[in-house]
Amino acid sequence: MPLTPELEQLIYDKVNSGRYPTASEVIREGLRLLDERDRLAEARLKELKQKIQIGIEELDRGAGFS
Structure with missing residues (x-):
């Protein structure tokens, strides 16, 4: 695929x-x-x-919102 004229100019x-x-x-x-x-x-x-996995594990242990 050829480069666009803009890319050729940039180079x-x-x-x-x-x-x-x-x-x-x-x-x-x-x-x-x-x-x-x-x-x-x-x-x-x-x-x-x-981090998401850690958060899920904490919620599973009940360490989430009060």
């Missing part, structure tokens, strides 16, 4: 800024950041599920 601008030497480096960094974001979201979801 071009990033390379021209001097921060990235090639378009491949821009894309590589973007993919690395997406992977990092996905891992963080997965970790947050896992933590939330654990």
